[in-house]
Amino acid sequence: MSYRFSERLPLYLDLIRWSRPAGWLLLLWPTLAALWIADDGFPGWHLLSVFIAGTVLMRSAGCCINDVADRAFDRHVERTAQRPVTSGKVPVQEALAVGAVLAFAAFLLVLTTNPPTILLSFAALAITLLYPYAKRFVSMPQAVLGIAFSFGIPMAFAAVQGAREWSLAAVGAAVPPQAWWLLLGNLFWVLAYDTEYAMVDRNDDLKIGIRTSAITLGRFDVAGVMLFYAVYLASWGALTHSLGAGHFAWLGIALGAAQALWHFTLIRDRSRAGCFKAFRLNHWLGASVFGGIALDYALR
Structure with missing residues (x-):
């Protein structure tokens, strides 16, 4: 059994995109x-x-679910044709089993927090x-992905501020409107x-x-991307400030804005290589915004 698992492990790691951490970042x-x-600082x-x-x-479990759902489409897409489920190297049932184990492990972690966070985790799973x-x-559909990829925000507030009550009212009390x-x-x-x-x-x-x-978006795709960046950075700057973050948080926003402008130079000709590079490097933009917030609280 252990030998068989050692054989399957490289396929499982490919299935969950282990070598491509940008997704979970x-x-x-x-x-x-x-x-x-x-x-108000280190949690x-x-x-x-x-x-x-x-x-x-959960990102790894999401990859398993996504690849099973999209297997009929992925074989027609150059970039995804050789994914483990699409190519038949990992059967559908096996991929779903891997995803279920990963999601269950994540749920066990959530159980160590509090009831409001646990309740929110069910909504997060449903969206996934x-x-x-x-x-x-x-x-x-990227808007649906946006909700899924952002649901850690209210869960984080619930984990920090939540009580021990099993109710939607407790969730509402733990997660402020700004979250x-x-x-x-x-x-x-x-x-x-x-x-x-x-x-x-x-x-x-x-x-x-x-x-x-x-x-x-059609021919307005590049303009749309830049507008999305602008809304994100402006809203996060204003909202984090309203929640107590200060000048260093704005520095992180400024660094993020500089990267967004660089991404414009990568995507404006719509080349596959440029667009993919911009996508892959987005985690640095997110790291800059987080870094500014963390630094702001650390230096108080």
């Missing part, structure tokens, strides 16, 4: 920023460990399961970088009939 930075804001090793590990586990099918019905606005603002960042990602596959997606923001 895109989820991690806004979640950590929310933790720091909610706790402690327990919550930090729970949210880092939980982010990696919904996203792979959104592109069949929604013109801009939900932060989620909405972060959604625009997801729209920005995932539209860049969709621009890479636009020709393939048009052939197979998948809906994406890159297709919906």
Whole structure:
């Protein structure tokens, strides 16, 4: 049995994109920023460990679900044709089993927090399961992904400020309105970088009939990406300031804005290489915003 697992392990690591950490970093930075804001600084090793590990586990589980849902489409897309499920190297049931184990491990971590956070985790799971099918019905499925990739924000506030009560009222008390606005603002960042990602596959997606923001925006795709960046950075600057962050948080926003302008130079000719590079490097933009917030609280 152990020999068989050692044979399958490289395929599982490929399935969850282990060699490409940019995906889980895109989820991690806004979640950590929310933790720091909610706790007025370092949230402690327990919550930090729970949210880092939980982010990696849930993103990995999401990859399993996404690849199963998209296997019929992915074989027609140059970039995804050799993914383990699409190529048949990992059967559907096996991929779902791996995803279930990873999601269960993440849930065990959530159980060490509090009831409001646990309740929110069910909503997060539902959105994760919904996203792979959104592109069949929604013109801009990246918005659904934006909610999924931003749900760590209210969960972070709930974990820091939540009580021991099992009720929606307890969730409402633990998560202030600004946290939900932060989620909405972060959604625009997801729209920005995932539209860049969709621009890479636009020709393939048009052939197979998948809906994406890159297709919906058409010739306004580059302008749309830059507008999404602007909304994200402006809203996060204003909201983090209203929640107590100071000048160094604005420095992080400024560094993020500089990177967004650089990304414009990468995507303006709509080349596959440029758009994919811009997408891959977005985690540095998120790291800059988080770094400014963390530094601001550390120097008080």
